[in-house]
Amino acid sequence: MVTKKIGIIGCGNMGGAILYGALESGVLPKENAYVYDINPAMMEKAKGWGVNLAADDEDVCKKSDIILLAVKPQNAAEALGMCKQALDGKAMMSIVAGVTVERLQNMICGTPRILRIMPNTPAMVYEGAFALCSDNDFTEEELADAKSIYEKIGVVEMIPEHLIDAVCGLSGGGPAYTAMFIEALSDGGVKQGLPRATAYRLAAQTCLGTAKMILEMGIHPGALKDMVTSPGGTTIEGCEALERGGMRAAVIDCINAATEKSKKL
Numbered sequence: 418m419v420t421k422k423i424g425i426i427g428c429g430n431m432g433g434a435i436l437y438g439a440l441e442s443g444v445l446p447k448e449n450a451y452v453y454d455i456n457p458a459m460m461e462k463a464k465g466w467g468v469n470l471a472a473d474d475e476d477v478c479k480k481s482d483i484i485l486l487a488v489k490p491q492n493a494a495e496a497l498g499m500c501k502q503a504l505d506g507k508a509m510m511s512i513v514a515g516v517t518v519e520r521l522q523n524m525i526c527g528t529p530r531i532l533r534i535m536p537n538t539p540a541m542v543y544e545g546a547f548a549l550c551s552d553n554d555f556t557e558e559e560l561a562d563a564k565s566i567y568e569k570i571g572v573v574e575m576i577p578e579h580l581i582d583a584v585c586g587l588s589g590g591g592p593a594y595t596a597m598f599i600e601a602l603s604d605g606g607v608k609q610g611l612p613r614a615t616a617y618r619l620a621a622q623t624c625l626g627t628a629k630m631i632l633e634m635g636i637h638p639g640a641l642k643d644m645v646t647s648p649g650g651t652t653i654e655g656c657e658a659l660e661r662g663g664m665r666a667a668v669i670d671c672i673n674a675a676t677e678k679s680k681k682l
Contacts, residue, residue: 418565419444419445419446419449419562419566420449421449421481421483421559421562422449422450422480422481422482423439423449423450423483423484423566424451424453424471424477424478424480424481424483424484425451425452425453425463425477425484425485425487426453426454426474426477426484426486426487426488426500427454427486427487427489427492428452428459428460428462428463429454429487429488429489430538431487431512431536431537431538432454432487432512433462433463434538434540434541434545435485435487435536435566435567435570436463436466436485437466437540437541438540438541438542438543438545438569438570439566439569439570440466440467442543442569442570443569444565444566444570445566447466447468450468450469451470451471451476451477451481452468452470452471453470453472453473453474453476453477473499474497474499474500475499475501477500478500478503478504478507479503482507482508483507483509483562483563484504484508484509484510485509485511485512486509486510486512486521490513490682493513493524494524497521497524497525498524498526500526501526502526502527503527504526504529505526505528505529506527506529507529508530508531508532508555508559509521509529509531509532510531510532510533510534510563511531511533511534512534512535512536514535514682515582515585515678515679515680515681515682516682517533517578518550518553518578521533530553530554530555530556530559531553532549532550532559532560533549533553533578534547534549534550534563534567535547535576535584535585535589536567536589537571537588537589537591537592538592540571543569543570543571544570544571545567545570545572546571546572546574546591547567547571547572547574548573548574548575548576548580548584549563549567549573549574549575549576550575550576550577550578550581551575551576551577551578552577552578572632581679582677582679582680583672583676585675585676585679586671586672586673586675586676586677586678586679587676589675589679590675594668594671595624598624599621599624600620602623602624603616603617603619603620604616606619627641
């Protein structure tokens with residue numbers, strides 16, 4: 418359990434997902450969490466979770482030991498400016514996509530220790546994927562606390578900062594791409610006569626179970642595919658159709674496009 422005070426600046430989809438997952442998993446006591454968001458609806462949501470509501474960004478920083486910056490890239494400079502000198506000497510985790518540690522430092526009055534993180538929204542169901550920058554200046558204790566939060570709600574990988582844009586392209590946007598694939602699987606099932614609700618459940622569970630086999634059993638994706646594709650069977654016919662449609666190339670192009678966009682933010 419994290420005993421330090423954790424402040425959240427921005428309680429939208431991603432900041433809220435991390436906070437909710439940390440609270441529900443028990444790793445972060447609600448009395449140790451301080452939240453501020455410029456959107457009253459987000460503040461009301463945080464209030465419902467029983468956390469402390471701060472007056473503004475500066476107030477969050479003053480009352481917290483470690484601050485999570487969870488705002489949109491275009492709002493980062495304004496949010497950090499509102500912190501004034503309160504970030505000086507503090508530890509700050511940033512999930513702001515595309516904004517490097519160097520750029521963050523230039524937006525801040527003072528010199529905090531910064532840990533850049535790339536998360537994703539499945540943190541809400543304790544299945545997040547988190548890349549933490551290995552080149553950071555957190556103390557050992559602060560890094561251990563950060564890891565303990567994210568390990569309770571997902572998988573943690575330590576990644577050098579120059580690869581964070583690739584992580585943004587892959588797992589940052591991955592839930593959207595996966596949802597599109599589940600929707601496409603379901604559409605195929607519906608076309609063949611399955612009820613929509615049944616198709617969604619079968620498709621989603623299939624993706625969930627396949628991912629667990631890869632993660633928990635250590636099965637290589639190619640080996641798993643081979644396990645299912647019997648000679649002359651139905652699955653190899655489907656695989657051939659996906660190859661004809663250029664699925665692999667399309668997915669690689671997708672990650673390339675998202676990564677390049679992250680670099681330009």
